[in-house]
Amino acid sequence: MADSDPILATWSFSTDKPHTTIVMPDGCRDLIIRQRPDGTQHVFFSHLMHSPETVSVLPGEMFFGVRLKPGAAIAAHILSKAPTPNSLSTLAALAREAASISSDSTEMLACLAVATSSASAAHALGVSLRTLQRHAVQITGESPDFWRQLARARKAARGILSGHHLQDAVAGCLFSDQAHMTRDLKRWFGFTPGALASGRNNPSHPAWSICETGYDAPLTGEHISIR
Known part of the structure; x- marks a missing residue:
């Protein structure tokens, strides 16, 4: 029987200087909190990539991410109605509520x-x-x-x-x-x-x-x- 937990991994990233990274296609979608230096947050699901993408990070920005298993289904309406997560653990809880793997x-x-x-x-x-x-x-x-x-x-x-x-x-x-x-x-x-x-x-x-x-x-x- 397949593991029903849709989460593959969790991660975080921050920097105190301008940073550019190349993100490679991995077949996964991530639920991500991007927190700006002024404290404002943006929560979003990444998309499935067909080629590398360059991501630029500002000094003081913080990212928290939950990587979903390949093929995980996402209920976008749950994400849109949920309060903004304030930690990696609450982000993971939201991912388990909004995503599933069959x-x-x-x-x-x-x-x-x-x-x-x-x-x-x-x-x-x-x-x-x-x-x-x-x-x-x-x-x-x-x-x-x-x-x-x-x-x-x-x-x-x-x-x-x-x-x-x-x-x-x-x-x-x-x-x-x-x-x-x-x-x-x-x-x-x-x-x-x-x-x-x-x-x-x-x-x-x-x-x-x-x-x-x-x-x-x-x-x-x-x-x-x-x-």
Whole structure:
């Protein structure tokens, strides 16, 4: 039985000087409090990203976030009527009230993460491709190909950062060739495989955020079950 808690992780961030960070697509939506230096707050859900986005942070700003599991459904009307959370714990409580995760969503995304195609995922799940496409969009707002390709790109990037040879990443992630992998990694993360490899020994390299919690296919030697 799938864990019904929609929360994957919690986080916070603050800075006393101007800061710019690159946020990578991770297949998750976050419920975030952005508190300005004057104390005013803005509460919002982030969106599913198709490419990297740059976020600029002002000195004195504070962020509190609750990262939801991939495929979590969000009841926006609950968020709009709720009082503004004043701490990470009350933000998490609101996230649990406004979001939910179903076993169907978990199973679907786990299958897509390791599928060679959306059609093969549909076959493994025992549904038609059209049904899978309809359910994916209805539940997540994105197509099966979005999830399958994001998982493949994240797996490849994690592998390269972990020291895998580029050709091993191509084969292990089922890209047709290295040019195919290069196009996908640049589209999703803004980095070529070579640029990712150059960051292996640099923990401050922005690509390392790809290895944080999010939607992933397992690396070689890991195991994932869809049943």
